Amino acid sequence: MPNQPFMIYGAYGYTGQLIAREAVARGHRPLLAGRNEAKLSALARELGLPFVAVGLEERAELLRALSSVAAVCHAAGPFVHTSAPLVDACLATGAHYLDITGELPVFEAIFRRHAEAERRNVALIPGVGFDVVPSDCLAGFVALAVPDAHELELALAVRGGMSSGTAKASFEGLLRGNFARRDGELRAIPFGRGLREVQFSDTRRTVMPIPWGDLSTAFHTTRIPNITTSMAIPRVLALSLPLAAPFLPGALRLLSRPWPRRRILALLDGHVRGPDGRQRSEGRGYLWARASNRDGLAQEAWLETAEGYAFTAESAVQALEALERSPCVGALTPATAFGTDFVLRLRGSVRYEHLPPVPHGRLSSRAAVPS
Numbered sequence: 001m002p003n004q005p006f007m008i009y010g011a012y013g014y015t016g017q018l019i020a021r022e023a024v025a026r027g028h029r030p031l032l033a034g035r036n037e038a039k040l041s042a043l044a045r046e047l048g049l050p051f052v053a054v055g056l057e058e059r060a061e062l063l064r065a066l067s068s069v070a071a072v073c074h075a076a077g078p079f080v081h082t083s084a085p086l087v088d089a090c091l092a093t094g095a096h097y098l099d100i101t102g103e104l105p106v107f108e109a110i111f112r113r114h115a116e117a118e119r120r121n122v123a124l125i126p127g128v129g130f131d132v133v134p135s136d137c138l139a140g141f142v143a144l145a146v147p148d149a150h151e152l153e154l155a156l157a158v159r160g161g162m163s164s165g166t167a168k169a170s171f172e173g174l175l176r177g178n179f180a181r182r183d184g185e186l187r188a189i190p191f192g193r194g195l196r197e198v199q200f201s202d203t204r205r206t207v208m209p210i211p212w213g214d215l216s217t218a219f220h221t222t223r224i225p226n227i228t229t230s231m232a233i234p235r236v237l238a239l240s241l242p243l244a245a246p247f248l249p250g251a252l253r254l255l256s257r258p259w260p261r262r263r264i265l266a267l268l269d270g271h272v273r274g275p276d277g278r279q280r281s282e283g284r285g286y287l288w289a290r291a292s293n294r295d296g297l298a299q300e301a302w303l304e305t306a307e308g309y310a311f312t313a314e315s316a317v318q319a320l321e322a323l324e325r326s327p328c329v330g331a332l333t334p335a336t337a338f339g340t341d342f343v344l345r346l347r348g349s350v351r352y353e354h355l356p357p358v359p360h361g362r363l364s365s366r367a368a369v370p371s
């Protein structure tokens with residue numbers, strides 16, 4: 001958005017900084033925002049950018065700051081605590097709202113505001129980071145080949161560390177319980193069950209169902225009524241889970257009490273550091289999706305991506321650019337806003353429609369609707 005400035009809220013957080021640096025590298029001059037003036041001004045000075053220190057509860061100041069931008073990329077999470085005030089402010093000022101959440105209740109809350117966003121000519125596009133751009137685009141891609149699909153399976157494997165923000169959001173997500181989508185509705189399912197093997201583009205892994213944001217976004221993108229989202233887990237965890245599964249509900253109840261919850265969040269805040277530059281350049285993401293119908297027709301596809309945080313920084317900035325090129329309104333998923341090939345524009349993304357025998361060759365880094 002070279003001519004229309006955008007705001008990065010939460011710009012001095014681990015991922016916010018990556019997004020700000022990526023934006024500058026791509027020739028933008030975003031307005032940096034967040035609640036801590038000292039942290040903001042240090043980053044703004046280093047990058048030579050304007051900044052505004054404003055808390056999400058300071059509504060008048062927030063409205064004033066948003067009135068000067070065309071869009072905001074919200075990077076201050078966990079978003080269950082921070083999304084609503086910024087969405088409200090965007091709807092009031094007409095600024096478009098994008099965020100990098102992966103949190104299921106946040107997606108659900110934002111999609112409920114679709115009509116309001118349309119009325120106000122505002123785009124609300126949550127999940128423009130690693131959660132959920134690759135999986136949302138891959139889900140949309142396989143769904144194209146099976147128009148009457150009744151089941152969608154998605155699985156993800158990541159190589160690389162996590163930031164404290166992600167660790168805290170994941171912990172809070174764990175406490176909310178596990179879910180799958182059945183007959184169009186979100187249904188609670190137990191943690192630690194439903195383990196299975198999935199062939200990714202690099203290797204075979206054991207995956208476990210988790211309450212991933214795609215239970216909301218992939219449903220909106222594909223309308224497939226039954227969706228399971230899974231994540232690869234280490235072998236040792238896969239072996240011990242069947243024994244531990246009966247005790248998990250009790251353990252989670254214990255951890256959700258105020259004191260243990262606060263203590264764990266503080267530990268994650270103080271001790272988890274995001275991946276360093278080397279880990280970001282060496283890490284990879286691996287995704288698999290399969291859409292199938294009741295007659296047994298199925299389409300699979302695989303995706304490899306850059307490491308999650310490197311991916312998120314580029315994806316968030318490219319999403320802002322895509323929105324300026326092709327404006328849209330309403331509460332949208334990344335794939336419905338930017339198309340299922342959006343992911344292929346990002347460095348390191350490769351999509352496969354078939355897996356050749358090992359060692360595999362790269363079949364396609366370009367779009368092709370499977371036959």
Ligand SMILES: NC(=O)c1ccc[n+]([C@@H]2O[C@H](COP(=O)([O-])OP(=O)(O)OC[C@H]3O[C@@H](n4cnc5c(N)ncnc54)[C@H](OP(=O)(O)O)[C@@H]3O)[C@@H](O)[C@H]2O)c1
Nearest residue numbers: 013014015016076077078100129130131163165166169312
């Ligand atoms: N979609 C994806 O793939 C993806 C990728 C990366 C990150 N994320 C998500 O993005 C979020 C941030 O991650 P991170 O790695 O940047 O974590 P981080 O380093 O902990 O940064 C979080 C930022 O949010 C700010 N913040 C938290 N609560 C706030 C509030 N109520 N009001 C204003 N600012 C608030 C913090 O500011 P203070 O320092 O002032 O507290 C901090 O700057 C997490 O929720 C994470 O899950 C998603």
